[in-house]
């Protein structure tokens with residue numbers, strides 16, 4: 001069946017989204033389906049925060065398992081651990097460390113914002129709180145990057 005005709009059994013919002021894609025002017029919604037949350041074009045700051053939170057949350061789960069895998073090299077003795085350390089201190093892997101801190105900062109600070117707004121401590125100020133936390137996070141990230149790369153060699 002063509003994309004233009006409405007299909008039975010489809011989510012109610014999908015036809016609306018597909019219709020929106022054909023409309024001229026600024027893009028409001030582009031990607032229907034399970035990846036729609038990823039498409040931040042024309043969306044609000046809240047949606048950007050949600051997408052970032054989801055990407056970093058999933059990234060942190062991935063890192064958790066990677067971390068356990070890396071730690072398991074300890075079971076294979078000193079040699080394999082030292083081998084890992086050699087790789088871990090290359091500039092590329094130090095860059096991954098900074099990426100990890102980026103994910104932790106975005107997710108942790110945004111999660112704290114959600115907790116503050118959701119529990120009623122800072123109602124109606126979620127946008128200002130988001131940008132304040134992100135600016136604070138950016139400063140901490142720059143500080144971290146300087147120290148991580150400064151420790152090289």
Ligand code: HEM
Nearest residue numbers: 050053054057058060061064107108109110111112114115
């Ligand atoms: C500073 C610590 C953290 C805070 C304050 C925090 C806070 C939050 C909050 C409030 C949500 C719900 C977001 C929503 O309702 O839209 C969330 C979601 C999530 N968090 Fe965290 N979190 C933290 C650490 C972590 C860590 C360490 C991991 C991974 C190991 C993680 C993985 C996730 C995942 C996968 C989601 C679901 C994302 C989604 O599907 O939208 N979080 N977190």
